[in-house]
Amino acid sequence: MTKWTVDTLMEAIIKSTEALSGHPFKEASKEQIYKGICEIVKLEVNRQWEKTNRKYNNKQPKQVYYLSMEFLIGGLLKSNLLNQNMLHICNEALTKLEFSPDEIYKQERDPGLGNGGLGRLAACFLDSMASLNYPGHGFGIRYRYGLFEQRLINGYQTELPDYWLDNPYPWEWKKDDEAVELEFGGTVQMERDNNGELVFQYINTDKVRAVPYDIPILGYQNEVVNTLRLWSAEPISSREQREFNQYYHQLDHHHSIDQISGFLYPDDSSEEGKLLRIKQQYFLVAASLKNIISNFKSNMKKSLKHLPKKAVIQINDTHPTLAIPEMLRLLMDEEGFGWDDAWEITTNIFAYTNHTIMSEALEKWPVDMIRNLLPRIYMIIDEINERFCQGLWFNQPQLRDQIPQLAVIADNQIHMARLAIISSFSVNGVAKLHTEILKTQEMKEFNQLFPKRFNNKTNGITHRRWLLMVNPKLSELITETISPAWILRPRELTHLIRHIKDQPLLDRLNQIKRENKIELAKFIQQSTGILVDDHSIFDVQIKRLHEYKRQLLNIFHVIYLYNELKDTPSLDITPRTFIFAAKAAPSYYFAKEVIKLINTVADIVNYDPSIKGKLKVVFLENYNVSLAEKIIPAVDLSEQISTAGKEASGTGNMKMMMNGALTIGTLDGANIEMKDLVNRSNIFLFGLTADQVQEYYHNGDYQATEIYQTDERLTQIMHQIRDGFFGQEFNDIYYHLLSSNDPYFILKDFDDYVETHQFVDQTYRNSNKWLSKSLVNIAHSGKFSSDRTIREYATSIWKL
Numbered sequence: 067m068t069k070w071t072v073d074t075l076m077e078a079i080i081k082s083t084e085a086l087s088g089h090p091f092k093e094a095s096k097e098q099i100y101k102g103i104c105e106i107v108k109l110e111v112n113r114q115w116e117k118t119n120r121k122y123n124n125k126q127p128k129q130v131y132y133l134s135m136e137f138l139i140g141g142l143l144k145s146n147l148l149n150q151n152m153l154h155i156c157n158e159a160l161t162k163l164e165f166s167p168d169e170i171y172k173q174e175r176d177p178g179l180g181n182g183g184l185g186r187l188a189a190c191f192l193d194s195m196a197s198l199n200y201p202g203h204g205f206g207i208r209y210r211y212g213l214f215e216q217r218l219i220n221g222y223q224t225e226l227p228d229y230w231l232d233n234p235y236p237w238e239w240k241k242d243d244e245a246v247e248l249e250f251g252g253t254v255q256m257e258r259d260n261n262g263e264l265v266f267q268y269i270n271t272d273k274v275r276a277v278p279y280d281i282p283i284l285g286y287q288n289e290v291v292n293t294l295r296l297w298s299a300e301p302i303s304s305r306e307q308r309e310f311n312q313y314y315h316q317l318d319h320h321h322s323i324d325q326i327s328g329f330l331y332p333d334d335s336s337e338e339g340k341l342l343r344i345k346q347q348y349f350l351v352a353a354s355l356k357n358i359i360s361n362f363k364s365n366m367k368k369s370l371k372h373l374p375k376k377a378v379i380q381i382n383d384t385h386p387t388l389a390i391p392e393m394l395r396l397l398m399d400e401e402g403f404g405w406d407d408a409w410e411i412t413t414n415i416f417a418y419t420n421h422t423i424m425s426e427a428l429e430k431w432p433v434d435m436i437r438n439l440l441p442r443i444y445m446i447i448d449e450i451n452e453r454f455c456q457g458l459w460f461n462q463p464q465l466r467d468q469i470p471q472l473a474v475i476a477d478n479q480i481h482m483a484r485l486a487i488i489s490s491f492s493v494n495g496v497a498k499l500h501t502e503i504l505k506t507q508e509m510k511e512f513n514q515l516f517p518k519r520f521n522n523k524t525n526g527i528t529h530r531r532w533l534l535m536v537n538p539k540l541s542e543l544i545t546e547t548i549s550p551a552w553i554l555r556p557r558e559l560t561h562l563i564r565h566i567k568d569q570p571l572l573d574r575l576n577q578i579k580r581e582n583k584i585e586l587a588k589f590i591q592q593s594t595g596i597l598v599d600d601h602s603i604f605d606v607q608i609k610r611l612h613e614y615k616r617q618l619l620n621i622f623h624v625i626y627l628y629n630e631l632k633d634t635p636s637l638d639i640t641p642r643t644f645i646f647a648a649k650a651a652p653s654y655y656f657a658k659e660v661i662k663l664i665n666t667v668a669d670i671v672n673y674d675p676s677i678k679g680k681l682k683v684v685f686l687e688n689y690n691v692s693l694a695e696k697i698i699p700a701v702d703l704s705e706q707i708s709t710a711g712k713e714a715s716g717t718g719n720m721k722m723m724m725n726g727a728l729t730i731g732t733l734d735g736a737n738i739e740m741k742d743l744v745n746r747s748n749i750f751l752f753g754l755t756a757d758q759v760q761e762y763y764h765n766g767d768y769q770a771t772e773i774y775q776t777d778e779r780l781t782q783i784m785h786q787i788r789d790g791f792f793g794q795e796f797n798d799i800y801y802h803l804l805s806s807n808d809p810y811f812i813l814k815d816f817d818d819y820v821e822t823h824q825f826v827d828q829t830y831r832n833s834n835k836w837l838s839k840s841l842v843n844i845a846h847s848g849k850f851s852s853d854r855t856i857r858e859y860a861t862s863i864w865k866l
């Protein structure tokens with residue numbers, strides 16, 4: 067399939083690097099070699115990209131447009147090489163040139179255009195759409211500054227700007243000629259045209275140019291190249307207009323436009339309601355819709371009433387929901403449709419994915435803000451709301467009392483999830499439990515009104531990046547054992563079950579995990595100076611820092627073990643290395659305190675000789691995709707310990723399962739579906755269920771203080787925190803937990819968590835038992851390939 071041999075590629079790398087750098091190859095830096103390889107791959111990609119676009123133009127298949135404020139794509143050189151079937155050859159070529167391949171690949175900077183799970187999901191979906199040969203494309207924003215870079219200084223998180231465009235990014239193609247112009251602000255004038263129809267005109271608007279930068283999305287060895295189009299905001303082209311605007315509006319127009327695609331908001335799960343954020347959202351959707359409509363018009367030469375047959379738009383959470391009123395605006399004001407036809411078209415195009423039910427994350431915008439910034443859009447939202455509320459009043463008298471809880475506009479706020487639900491043909495949750503909670507609790511009335519609309523699509527991850535690419539040794543072992551069919555059909559991993567008693571296989575599985583752990587241990591030593599025992603259990607929690615994810619429960623367990631060892635130095639426990647990585651939102655005080663606490667505990671535990679190295683605590687800074695790729699192949703125990711009912715799905719859980727980690731977790735999100743597959747005996751479950759959590763909230767009969775006072779282990783830990791054993795500042799954590807009555811049930815679940823960890827310890831001692839559980843987990847992880855997820859979207863939502 068590839069025309070390359072090791073020798074021809076070596077030759078090409080030398081040539082390409084010399085041409086770029088202008089120096090002989092032996093003087094080239096790693097970065098220049100990295101760029102040289104990119105150029106070679108780009109030539110191949112370009113050819114296939116054009117071919118794919120030609121095919122789409124000729125065949126006119128229905129296109130999927132995935133709108134998302136975030137795409138956390140990670141490094142592309144290595145995955146593009148893999149997808150081009152060039153990775154092995156390139157590794158060999160580089161080795162022959164006396165370079166370590168990973169030294170070259172790591173020259174690439176992660177575009178940090180996402181916060182965490184939601185953005186990473188979008189990236190996995192693009193990968194699966196291309197690999198399954200679906201015409202699916204992403205639309206997003208090319209933020210000049212991605213998510214901040216995290217540095218630990220004295221154990222505290224500090225944030226540095228992520229200027230990822232410092233060096234030109236090799237994987238983007240600027241398409242100046244496809245730029246579009248957008249309008250903000252101004253006022254709306256209504257007039258009658260010659261036929262007496264109302265027409266809307268906008269005057270005194272601020273104009274912005276949206277310039278697309280395209281990133282190729284390669285399918286796995288299938289010559290398909292789809293497109294991720296990221297928009298960048300620029301001033302409109304005419305200098306006269308710019309000067310006029312500056313004069314007219316008395317503001318530095320140029321500067322304010324730059325800001326629209328200036329930076330990514332760094333808060334994962336709460337909404338700030340800032341003007342710049344809504345500008346970003348409108349910027350994304352308005353530019354993308356212009357693009358989608360002009361594609362349709364130039365290819366189809368048909369009325370836009372046929373658009374739903376040729377395009378479907380999936381909106382990733384509510385962030386791109388303004389696309390709905392924007393579509394209505396375009397159809398009515400620019401294309402001449404009446405309300406009813408425009409509504410019919412729009413509601414057959416949009417499908418909405420809900421990612422959370424946590425109230426602080428549900429988007430609401432002040433009416434005034436939208437009315438001032440987007441006056442025509444506001445009128446349309448108001449009309450949607452009027453019609454919806456009238457429908458309720460006349461047709462659903464039993465719901466009359468609840469109209470304020472269902473209306474799009476209520477309390478002077480616009481409720482984006484409600485807008486998305488009533489204007490989409492599909493609303494999906496991201497794991498079975500999450501969808502069930504949406505249908506029966508959070509969005510119960512909407513589900514009764516639109517029972518066919520709600521559906522579940524359990525999240526997934528691309529097994530190509532998260533197994534084949536990051537864990538070549540394990541991939542090789544799997545292929546030798548069950549043939550390479552799993553690469554195209556990850557469900558075939560279940561064939562591994564037959565080998566559960568195959569001792570040589572278990573031994574090799576063990577050996578591979580050990581080697582991966584040794585590699586991670588080296589990285590830990592280089593980056594933190596901490597020496598870790600590669601025979602210890604690598605117990606890992608890597609994800610955004612949030613109270614509901616309960617990193618605090620994890621560190622409480624560490625403190626408990628430390629206290630035990632101080633009491634009884636001879637205590638027989640399996641050595642453990644606790645590994646954390648997590649960014650906190652810069653304004654999230656409590657989360658940052660938890661980071662400092664983890665680092666403080668680490669400093670005490672790691673350098674206390676009396677516990678004889680049985681415990682180590684490591685916090686790796688700047689969690690991002692490339693760090694995840696280093697850690698995940700080396701995980702023994704995956705911590706998925708959110709308060710039940712709070713984590714919509716999780717995807718980190720799937721990545722680690724696929725790499726042979728066992729999970730300690732609550733019955734939350736996709737953990738439940740993992741349990742259903744592997745059986746309770748192959749996952750370490752603990753804690754309250756989502757129903758029990760609901761009960762406590764409902765009845766108000768949980769007493770955090772009582773638990774901490776009766777459980778001596780907790781009394782000790784809480785007093786250590788209050789009284790300055792780890793430093794004075796942590797008494798905030800103590801007071802926060804008790805004064806808010808421990809809303810995430812950390813104290814409540816502690817006992818069960820500790821006991822379950824004791825069971826983990828016992829299980830790990832029996833190496834074969836552990837390894838066969840690990841194998842069972844790998845075997846059932848194929849279900850969590852995003853290929854399965856995307857097939858479900860394609861058949862049951864997108865109707866491709």
Ligand SMILES: *Cc1c(COP(=O)(O)O)cnc(C)c1O
Nearest residue numbers: 182183609690691694716717718
């Ligand atoms: C997978 C991933 C996440 C999501 O992790 P969860 O444990 O599901 O919250 C976040 N950040 C990065 C960099 C990831 O790769």
